[in-house]
Amino acid sequence: MKKSVGILGIFGLLVTIVLITAILEPSFTTPYNIQNTIRWTSLFGIISIGAAFVIITGGIDLSVGSVVGLVGVLLPMLLVKLGWSIPLALLAVLVVSLAIGLLHGLLITKMRLQPFVVTLCGLLFYRGFARWLTGDQTQGFGNSFDGLRQIAIGRIPITDSFGIPMPFVVLVVLAILAGIFLNYTIWGRYLLALGRNEEAARYSGINTERMIIVAYVIGALTAGIGGILFSLDVNSVQPAVHGNFYELYAIAAAVLGGCSLRGGEGTILGVIIGAAVMRVLYNAINILGIPTQLEFAIIGAVILLGVMADELVKRINEKRKRMEMQAASESV
Amino acid sequence: MAASTHPILDVKGITKRFPGVTALSNVDLALYPGEVLAVIGENGAGKSTLMKILAGVQMQDEGEILVNGEPTLIDSCRKATSLGISLIHQELNLSDNLSVGANIYLGREPRQYGFIDNQKIRKDAQGLLEQVGLQISSDALVSTLSIGQQQLVEIAKALSTNAQVLIMDEPTSSLSTGETERLFEVVRDLKMRGVSIIYISHRLAEVSALADRVLVLRDGENAGQLNRHEIKHDAMVQLMVGRDVSKYYARKPHPIGDVVLEVRDLITPAWPHHQLNFKIHRGEIVGISGLVGAGRTELLRVLFGVDQALGGDILIRGHPAHIQTPEDAINLGLALVPEERKEKGLIIDMTVRENIGLAGVWRHRIGLGALNRKKESSDTDEMVEQLRIKTPHADQVVRYLSGGNQQKVVLGKWLTMQPTVLLMDEPTRGIDIGAKEEVYKLMESLARDGMAILFVSSELEEILGMSDRALIMHEGRITGELERDVLTEETVMLLATGGSGMTNGR
The missing domain is CATH 3.40.50.300 (P-loop containing nucleotide triphosphate hydrolases)
Known part of the structure; x- marks a missing residue:
């Protein structure tokens, strides 16, 4: 019950922003704009799911944007410059992502380094590596991979002017898998438990280190999948900036969606709605003609307000619960 | 001696409630100048809560406290200190990385031109250390001291605030025999100088050796008190246990x-x-x-x-x-019910069901790794009934249960594993x-x-x-x-x- 209340809050925020923007500027509701917003929401939603898994363990992954950047340059290089086949190139970049996640997880659990430090170094390293690899030259697919690019820019037509963007399909599939993993498997239970209290989880026989590694692998893999889609979407990947700040968007979406940085809390649906709030807000700023210099300020303020409201609701719930228990104990 | 003077501390009808439990109910306590009052009782009898109230860490819900005959509201630790009441916690509160002198004056550093006056600290601290019979330099790092020495530094710290009432919570629980003897000497010495001491201990032999009077708490209530000549092991146990x-x-x-x-x-x-x-x-x-x-x-x-x-x-x-x-x-x-229930025994923000099921998640999985919610629920129902866990429902968050019921949840978790x-x-x-x-x-x-x-x-x-x-x-x-x-x-x-x-x- 508590979980659904949390989601309702963020969903309410999303609806409010959508309504206000739609009323102030009717062009917000054009099929093209809606389609586009859904596409971007989906792309960010995908990387936010992974960020949420890491945050649920009580950790943080700051390397998401750089992984998006690295994968973004690797894929066109492998396909265009080295002429690898599409399945092989996709497999290769996913393996690279997986290896990155594994490395993070091992450093954090076996070496006992702090997640912030490990992934901050990752952020710097993968970005630098991507720039060196490409000599800072913009990478792209040219016109020869339009078929592959459909998974990022394609859509399933519903009407003449509106279709469901392909990234949304990818997002839905990933979200369902993530939701099942988190809520219906033993490993999801392990993650939620160790996120709340790693020590108690260990005392209950859970291999907490293994599960933390799994979370970082999931985080890096979704960053890799996101990286593939972002790269195919833009078709001209600048190694120095592609994916910059995306880790912060992902973390913000997760936090807005009800994840606590203390760990142990969060729902997949909430995180996706969180990503949607970010994108709709961004879109609203553009479409309403608000100076784009204010973009970060507005997004920052909304996140802060959202988190504050969430905290207040939690406190009220807590108080009510305590009163209930007191009443119950006195009537016994 | 005691009867002839007025109490320095007079606690009347203190009641304190926590969610799900009444920790103290209408408790009285009187402390006279220059006496050692032992407060005993089993775990959960309310000793610690009462001491926290006296030291301003918590506030009572009902009742009043008279300090030197004046009704006084002790609403902060600072207030308690200014009234001359000092609490020495069971877990020592010293900063390992600082010197003995720095610890004694932590938060109350004497200053000169805005800077810490280390010379004054050194001089004053050395005097206090002598008072408690410690032959160490005030520049020594706390991390180099034994537990017994640290205990004495805590006392010196309390004395530096001119404490008239010293509350000691299980001071000997980690001391060797020699260190305990040393501590007793210091306590007797303080008493001679008119300091009143509230001494909390589980060690009845110590209580017999040291106390002028014994106050017994049971289940958050006054269970009785014993004067000097009545302090006998069996009498204390009788009052503590109540049967x-x-x-x-x-x-x-x-x-x-x-x-x-x-x-x-x-x-x-x-x-x-x-x-x-x-x-x-x-x-x-x-x-x-x-x-x-x-x-x-x-x-x-x-x-x-x-x-x-x-x-x-x-x-x-x-x-x-x-x-x-x-x-x-x-x-x-094997199964382990750890000492720190909330840190190691339970995931305090998860439900009764999730906690009881936690150890068996892997053993009871379905197929590759699906969560067996049915088994989890039936195990929980069985344990709630067998152990009589008082909870409104199986999906109650464990944080809101009383300590006893939380411990039963830990036990329930292990009993489902049949160790x-x-x-x-x-x-x-x-x-x-x-x-x-x-x-x-x-x-x-x-x-x-x-x-x-x-x-x-x-x-x-x-x-x-x-x-x-x-x-x-x-x-x-x-x-x-x-x-x-x-x-x-x-x-x-x-x-x-x-x-x-x-x-x-x-």
């Missing part, structure tokens, strides 16, 4: 079976130079007694795979067991007397059904009352092994404080 002790610890003799757990030359990381040897049998309850820091908890941690043994063997039913992680231990039929050996670290710490009795009854019935129980306790009464056999530890060694018929407070204390090795073990 016949032998009935309270529901032990009935039953047959003891084969060895299920054997430890040979086991070396724990805490005491790398000592080897431990003992055996535990089916259906047997074995208590481990000793001072805090004697290596008891560390032993349980190694047995349960939280820490790795540095050497030696653990045999379960005669077979060598390789225990590297708690996972291994659980698979071999052969149950390890318990301070099984009744911080739970009320009713729940305590239930835990004892449960231990008895589990043992009767063949479970072997190894428990650590700092409460002597519990060791004496529950053990078929007791192991007594001192500084990393098992200094004695006592069968039930020779288990007495004196023999245990002698062995626990490093007295000559004696044993009647097999």
Whole structure:
């Protein structure tokens, strides 16, 4: 019950922003704009799911944007410059992502380094590596991979002017898998438990280190999948900036969606709605003609307000619960 | 002496409620100048809460406190300090990385031109250290001191605030015999100088040696008090427990079976130079007694795979067991109810159901790794009923349960795993007397059904009352092994404080 209340809050925020923007500027509701917003929401939603898994363990992954950047340059290089086949190139970049996640997880659990430090170094390293690899030259697919690019820019037509963007399909599939993993498997239970209290989880026989590694692998893999889609979407990947700040968007979406940085809390649906709030807000700023210099300020303020409201609701719930228990104990 | 003067501290009708439990109910306490008042009672009797109220850490819900006859609201620690009331916590609150002098004046540093006046600190601190009989430099780092010395530094710190009332919460729980003696001298000396002392202890022998008067709390209420000439062990226990002790610890003799757990030359990381040897049998309850820091908890941690043994063997039913992680231990039929319930025993923000199911998640999985919610629910219902866990429903978050019910959730989690050996670290710490009795009854019935129980306790009464056999530890060694018929407070204390090795073990 508590979980659904949390989601309702963020969903309410999303609806409010959508309504206000739609009323102030009717062009917000054009099929093209809606389609586009859904596409971007989906792309960010995908990387936010992974960020949420890491945050649920009580950790943080700051390397998401750089992984998006690295994968973004690797894929066109492998396909265009080295002429690898599409399945092989996709497999290769996913393996690279997986290896990155594994490395993070091992450093954090076996070496006992702090997640912030490990992934901050990752952020710097993968970005630098991507720039060196490409000599800072913009990478792209040219016109020869339009078929592959459909998974990022394609859509399933519903009407003449509106279709469901392909990234949304990818997002839905990933979200369902993530939701099942988190809520219906033993490993999801392990993650939620160790996120709340790693020590108690260990005392209950859970291999907490293994599960933390799994979370970082999931985080890096979704960053890799996101990286593939972002790269195919833009078709001209600048190694120095592609994916910059995306880790912060992902973390913000997760936090807005009800994840606590203390760990142990969060729902997949909430995180996706969180990503949607970010994108709709961004879109609203553009479409309403608000100076784009204010973009970060507005997004920052909304996140802060959202988190504050969430905290207040939690406190009220807590108080009510305590009163209930007191009443119950006195009537016994 | 005491009757002729007015009380320096007069507490009237204090009541304090927490969610789910009334910690104190209409409690009175009077403290006279220059007396040592011992406050005793079992875990959960309300001693700590009462002291926290006096020290301004918490506020009472009802009742009043008179300081020197004046009704006074003690609403902060600062206020308590300014009234001359100082609390020395059981867990010492010194900063390891700072010097003794810096610790004494922490937060009240004398200043000159805005900078800390280290010269003054040094001079004043040295005087205070002399008062408590410590021959160390005030520049010494706290991390270089023994626990006993740190305890005395805490007292010096209290004296630096001109404390007239000194509250000491279990000051000797980690002290050696020599250090305890030293502390007693300081307490007697302070008393001569008119300082009043509230002394909280589980060690009844200490109370007899030191106290002018004893106040007994039971279940958050005044259970009675004893004047100097009435302070006798049996009288204190009678008041603390409130009924016949032998009935309270529901032990009935039953047959003891084969060895299920054997430890040979086991070396724990805490005491790398000592080897431990003992055996535990089916259906047997074995208590481990000793001072805090004697290596008891560390032993349980190694047995349960939280820490790795540095050497030696653990045999379960005669077979060598390789225990590297708690996972291994659980698979071999071990379970551990840890001392820190909220930190290690429970995921406090998860529900009763999720907590009880947690250890069995893997064992009861469906297929590759699907969560078996049905089994989890049925196990929970069974445990809630069997252990009489008081919770509105199985999906209540554990945080909102009382300490006793939380402990039952921990026990429930392990009972669903049907362990052969149950390890318990301070099984009744911080739970009320009713729940305590239930835990004892449960231990008895589990043992009767063949479970072997190894428990650590700092409460002597519990060791004496529950053990078929007791192991007594001192500084990393098992200094004695006592069968039930020779288990007495004196023999245990002698062995626990490093007295000559004696044993009647097999």
